[in-house]
Amino acid sequence: MGNILIADDASFMRMMLKDILVKGGHTVVGEAENGKVAIEKYKSLSPDLVTMDITMPVMEGIEAVKHIREIDPQAKIIMCSAMGQQDMVIQAIQAGAQEFIVKPFHGERILTSISKVLGA
Template sequence: MTNINLSFAALTAEDKSVTIGSQPSLVSALTGVQSTLSKKILITDDALFMRVILRNFLVSNGYEIVAEASNGREAVEKYASCKPDLVFMDITMPEMDGIAATRAIKQHDPAANVIMCTAMGQKNMVMEAIQAGAKDFIVKPFNQDRVLESIQKVIG
């Protein structure tokens, strides 16, 4: 009885895992699905277009978008209220930029997971983002595989 239940669970697990682009073993498939289903993401970008594209892409890959923010200040507020597992952060934004917002979020929660997603990829920008506490840096226009790979790396 136990055996039947387990293999059934493994099957559905594997099914859903496929959508995130990996082919995990039986054990990691089980844990993988649970973590994917519960992974909550906060998208921060001043461009509506970017928020829509990222949301559609991430939702279609099994992630939950708990909130969207259109500037750094909003991101800091929404981070505190939504407690996401991961934040996608643009840098150039009005009111508060993504670097300052990342610093503020890390101050509030040192374990926060932030991935920078910006059009500017110059070295000093990457350095500043990493020093502020970002765990990865993606240059727009982004490659979809690169985004999924980055999420896997940062929140598994």
């Protein structure tokens, strides 16, 4: 199982995601409320995987993905998007995200995506 960093500006979404991940056997090593914080925490925590919300204040998720991939070209990132953000999802994958999950979160779908990206 993996050590995961959750980046989402909504504390409720971080809490929901953390609950799903922990129940799925993963360890949440950190949480970030925006892309800038996610980059700093990625540097200090070296997580196995990052779940990254697309729309956040200070720095958007896609911009944060680009920065994280510059720091670590092997970084494993799953984007979280709301319905109707298909264009953003394509941009995120071009920026280096490996997978995306759509809100509202479905536990099984999230855990399947994480296993796929981590190669478990």
